[in-house]
Amino acid sequence: xxxxxxxxxxxxxxxxxxxxxxxxxxxxxxxxxxxxxxxxxxxxxxxxxxxxxxxxxxxxxxxxxxxxxxxxxxxxxxxxxxxxxxxxxxxxxxxxxxxxxxxxxxxxxxxxxxxxxxxxxxxxxxxxxxxxxxxxxxxxxxxxxxxxxxxxxxxxxxxxxxxxxxxxxxxxxxxxxxxxxxxxxxxxxxxxxxxxxxxxxxxxxxxxxxxxxxxxxxxxxxxxxxxxxxxxxxxxxxxxxxxxxxxxxxxxxxxxxxxxxxxxxxxxxxxxxxxxxxxxxxxxxxxxxxxxxxxxxxxxxxxxxxxxxxxxxxxxxxxxxxxxxxxxxxxxxxxxxxxxxxxxxxxxxxxxxxxxxxxxxxxxx
Amino acid sequence: xxxxxxxxxxxxxxxxxxxxxxxxxxxxxxxxxxxxxxxxxxxxxxxxxxxxxxxxxxxxxxxxxxxxxxxxxxxxxxxxxxxxxxxxxx
Numbered sequence: 001x002x003x004x005x006x007x008x009x010x011x012x013x014x015x016x017x018x019x020x021x022x023x024x025x026x027x028x029x030x031x032x033x034x035x036x037x038x039x040x041x042x043x044x045x046x047x048x049x050x051x052x053x054x055x056x057x058x059x060x061x062x063x064x065x066x067x068x069x070x071x072x073x074x075x076x077x078x079x080x081x082x083x084x085x086x087x088x089x090x091x092x093x094x095x096x097x098x099x100x101x102x103x104x105x106x107x108x109x110x111x112x113x114x115x116x117x118x119x120x121x122x123x124x125x126x127x128x129x130x131x132x133x134x135x136x137x138x139x140x141x142x143x144x145x146x147x148x149x150x151x152x153x154x155x156x157x158x159x160x161x162x163x164x165x166x167x168x169x170x171x172x173x174x175x176x177x178x179x180x181x182x183x184x185x186x187x188x189x190x191x192x193x194x195x196x197x198x199x200x201x202x203x204x205x206x207x208x209x210x211x212x213x214x215x216x217x218x219x220x221x222x223x224x225x226x227x228x229x230x231x232x233x234x235x236x237x238x239x240x241x242x243x244x245x246x247x248x249x250x251x252x253x254x255x256x257x258x259x260x261x262x263x264x265x266x267x268x269x270x271x272x273x274x275x276x277x278x279x280x281x282x283x284x285x286x287x288x289x290x291x292x293x294x295x296x297x298x299x300x301x302x303x304x305x306x307x308x309x310x311x312x313x314x315x316x317x318x319x320x321x322x323x324x325x326x327x328x329x330x331x332x333x334x335x336x337x338x339x340x341x342x343x344x345x346x347x348x349x350x351x352x353x354x355x356x357x358x359x360x361x362x363x364x365x
Numbered sequence: 366x367x368x369x370x371x372x373x374x375x376x377x378x379x380x381x382x383x384x385x386x387x388x389x390x391x392x393x394x395x396x397x398x399x400x401x402x403x404x405x406x407x408x409x410x411x412x413x414x415x416x417x418x419x420x421x422x423x424x425x426x427x428x429x430x431x432x433x434x435x436x437x438x439x440x441x442x443x444x445x446x447x448x449x450x451x452x453x454x455x
Contacts, residue, residue: 107380
């Protein structure tokens with residue numbers, strides 16, 4: 001019996017996506033469509049995940065709707081007893097497809113929105129998307145799916161937070177996730193353009209508190225703090241290899257969706273190994289499981305089983321060593337790396353690079 | 366806080382399932398999983414939007430020959446705070 005059973009699988013079905021959001025957490029080197037797992041491979045992965053203990057399935061990407069086998073995978077997941085969430089831009093959704101997904105057993109849909117007004121929202125997404133998203137929200141509520149509106153927050157939309165919250169309620173959302181940008185993948189490339197000012201962050205917390213009271217009983221608001229402003233790091237996925245599994249489009253298995261940026265680890269693929277072996281025995285999943293790998297200040301810290309030393313990906317990105325304390329922690333000797341980034345946040349915003357296959361030269365801001 | 370006359374019902378998009386891997390019943394909802402002990406599962410089975418909190422407490426109290434009212438109110442109120450249980454009579 002494994003000591004830790006996973007509860008959640010994030011299946012990144014593809015990296016293809018019609019949006020070009022500059023905050024995307026996908027890796028800058030995106031997986032091409034010909035390298036994606038087949039329908040049969042995904043069905044095997046879902047079955048292996050259920051046998052390991054997974055109960056929650058996130059169907060994500062990229063844009064999972066570009067996979068024509070999405071309904072097949074949803075039906076398979078439902079048959080296995082998984083609670084499934086489609087994480088989508090809603091581009092490519094039709095009324096008919098929404099019905100087919102509901103009939104196949106989809107439980108929950110999370111649609112991304114970029115802002116509370118068309119021009120800004122479409123500038124952030126890098127493509128015309130406003131009408132498609134608003135149409136999709138109406139179908140989803142008619143069909144009775146659980147509905148989450150997800151908005152990634154950053155410098156260019158934080159000043160519209162109150163209108164964003166009201167928009168989500170008007171769209172009929174059961175839940176609203178307001179997630180301040182986490183700096184992985186494309187968001188690292190665009191950090192200077194996306195980092196909110198201190199003033200924006202302080203104002204936003206008060207706005208969220210008031211709105212949570214106003215919408216109590218109608219819409220649940222989940223607010224993800226910008227962790228650079230925190231005193232202690234976030235407990236990433238409840239600890240490395242504790243509950244969470246990500247399978248990338250090409251079958252590599254990761255303990256979190258950003259982990260591929262840790263270039264000192266080798267991640268095994270479901271094409272070569274069973275999911276069970278990868279979860280229980282692979283070097284990458286063992287690397288930071290539990291607290292045996294910790295150094296000081298984590299090793300002797302009372303919070304080591306509260307935040308598990310924070311995010312390994314952030315430690316690697318900002319200190320060069322994934323076994324260091326997350327530099328967000330004020331006890332970290334490398335906290336100055338974060339403070340230096342915060343000091344720059346009050347400077348004028350730069351331009352951003354849009355997400356795309358291959359590194360683009362075009363910048364807009 | 367749900368009072369004794371509330372008629373609790375599980376949110377329409379949450380569901381209770383049996384997990385053969387853990388040999389436990391589980392409550393599943395968007396982005397969340399709660400492993401249920403036997404008492405919790407029995408409480409949720411009785412949440413049909415018709416029975417009141419008092420009815421549920423009486424049924425389980427008779428089954429266990431002990432007063433479980435405070436536990437039932439406490440458990441359902443915590444689920445109501447998370448919007449997983451609603452009062453169908455409200």
